[in-house]
Amino acid sequence: MRRTARSARPRVPLRLRLRRTRGRLLRRLIIAFLLLIVTLCTAAVVAYRLTGIPDPHPETVTQSTVFVDDKGSYLGRRGPVDRQEVPLSQVPRYVQDAVIAAENRTFRTDDGVSPRALARAVLASLTGGERQGGSTITQQYVKNALLSPEQSLSRKAREALIAIKLDRTRSKDEILAGYLNTVYFGRGSAGIEAAARNYFGVDTRELTVSQGAALAAIVNIPSYYEKAGSDPKVTATLRARWEWVLDAMTASGSITAKQRAGAAFPAFRFYPPGATEGQRQYMIDVAAQEAADRLGITEDQLARGGYTVRTTFDLALQDATTEAVKDLKDTGNGKGGADGKGITLHAAVVAIVPGDGAVRLLYGGSDYARQPFNDAVGGAVEAGTALDPFAKFPLGAPLTALPKTPAPTPLKLASAYATVAANGMYAAPYTVTRITRDGRQVYTAHPDTRRALEEKDAAMVNAWMSKLYGDALPAVPTAQRAPQTVFTAGAGGGITRRTVWSARLDPRLALTFALFADRPGKKNTTAPAQLPNDPPPAQSATETTAQIWRLATTGTG
């Protein structure tokens, strides 16, 4: 009876039941949540302990080797990526600050990750605001340099862990240096040094406040901003962002209000850059081979090693020579075209500093793309009477064999002429002045000289060369200079000229010009050909030599 009474009691409605058990449910949820957090924390700590800082992956260790001319102008580079490392001390403080202002303002104080920045980025992407990255500079560095570029959540977590670990084990300056040297700036340039060159044509340490802020602005979307300067819309967008970076720098005290007011939006280089004539690859080829030789490494190692090779070349003179030779060939080919059965004119020009051996000028062909063979270094050009001055005098090593060589290379003969100009002192031609890496010098050239001709013999050779051809041309206006020797010779004569050698010497420079021709031979080969006769090749070669001499000695044309 009691039991029936109990079962008659109505079942508690769900709403009531839920309200009654609310506390219990809540408690359980809280416990579950706490457990979850503890588990996650434990997992994070374990993961942090287990995560090692990986080595930078190969692409970000590779650096290209840059070649510059004797005044430091950029000649070109060798290597798979356009990247060169600079120590942080060479990056102006305002450039560092600009990058920090643009990418991660709390960089100097945060712990490698910034939960606030992350939250802001998420909020911005949810509300459709301006695109923002939640990654700190440390995280970006980890992403770019240490991890593979795959995109996944686990990689993101790993990246954050490594970033924290990196931040705790390395100084902020080390991280910033690593970042600046690996981050992609667009225009194919990884790292600030390549970017400074590709955007502004300067070294990192020469960057201005404006240029630094512009580079910092570019890092956000490099593939878009790399068109800066040519696309008005991109330029305007970049300009707005540039102003924003400068404002942030002013607000944080990196630059003064006066610097801010005086900052003008910088001018950019062309992208892709305008063509340079095809000479530079010849120069780089020669210099790269020599540099690798001097360092005792392969050319491939050189290309990946991040060296800066300062060459002996004078880029302005080289360019001017190229134009002069082009003029000469244009007239030669234009007139001789009637009888020219596919005859190609070749010229090789070498200028050496006597007594030192530095090669100022090395013209080996008009277009590297069509003729990668360097005529000046590797071409055998029939000497003919060009060797006559040495016929009566004994030459010492290493020129002993020269008089018996029917077709020496222009470089070889030029070094012999330079020996005459240096009163018989032979200097081995060299093209690399010094090699630096990471701001340290790893090689410096020392002239390698030895006596190859007795001093009085040299004077006689010189006199003989002058007497023979010195009166052929009027004296150039630079009469105050040391007297120069002008000499023209070659193989063949009259209308059957095969080669012309023209030289001008004085104690400061020995210039040698070789003009020859070839025509297509059997089976993809070429055979030597006669030079076209109109205009007379000896005369035009001498004139061109005189013109280059003027360029080389006065600096103007």
Next chain:
Amino acid sequence: MPDPHDDFTAYAHAHLPRLVTTAHLLSGATGDPREATELVRRTLVGVCARWRRIPRDDVDFYVRRSLVKEFLRGARRQRSLPDGVLKDTSARQRAVLVMLHREGLREAEVAQLLGWSAGAVGSRARRGLAVCGGDAGRLRELFAEAAQAVEAAQVGAGAVPFGVPLDAVEQRGRALRRRRRTVVAAVCALLLVPAGVLAAERIVGGGTADGSVAGVVDVARSPIRIVAPGERVAAVPGVQVWLTSDGKHWSTPQRPNQFLGLTDDSYASASKVGAESEKPAASVQPDRLNSSYFLSGLYWGLSADPARVEVTVDENKMTGTVLTLAGSPGWGVWYTRASLSLAELKSSYGDGGPTVTVYDAAGKVVARGGADW
């Protein structure tokens, strides 16, 4: 508005006997029933303190829960009972037994009341029953007897029913509620005030950061590009312009490889500014293309890069494109993309030929010049 505690007094008054009985049974149904009133008093103070939040359609449940919890809290201190049938039961088993066999709740309801699972309630009920004889009917009778004994003991206990002074209970209940409320308010204040201050700072700070606006509106700025020495620029089809540190080079189909040096003697004497090339000046060189003219020239002696180069041919003003070397050398080459017809050029020579004006970033004229022939 009626005092919300009115119905508390009424409720407490009405349910007091039952509560005291239950409390007595929970305490083991032995000894003086008046000891149970202390438990009821503590329970009622707590109930009074949170009376407003107790759902009115389920008051009994919450009051019962308070009672049992209060009992279990106190039971932790006093372990064993002196004597009686319930002597060997634990406090929890007793709570379950009383709820099931005296209050007439189902196991599920007891589980809700105690915040346990139904299984835990069932097992405790079975074990408790086994300890005190294993007979539920006997237990119920025992409970009924004990209840009657309690009621009998309380009849005529005086003005204060069952020895529980309800006024005092209510007073203490309110005091408890006030204290709790104060604590909650203080904690909230401690959490919210710093957060609010931070948020306010952020908003104010953000306001000033967003306040700056890009100031200068630039009207027809000259495109200015940096070139490397010897870098060929295709200015217009067929025309190449390049710079070396010495000056301007250019090639047209008619005249390849032209050069104009910065320090060229012949040039300096011919130019209108004379030999003093440090003084800011500019020049114009017209070049014949097939049927039109290409205008280009030099400027030099500036302290910074120009903002605008303007070429005037008659009344026609054109903006020139500027090429300069890296590092703001203060000189450069300008050219126009638009070509000029022979007629236009000829007519302009009536008033001295084409002229070029160089402006700086502030819009000031820094250099001027014309064609030198």
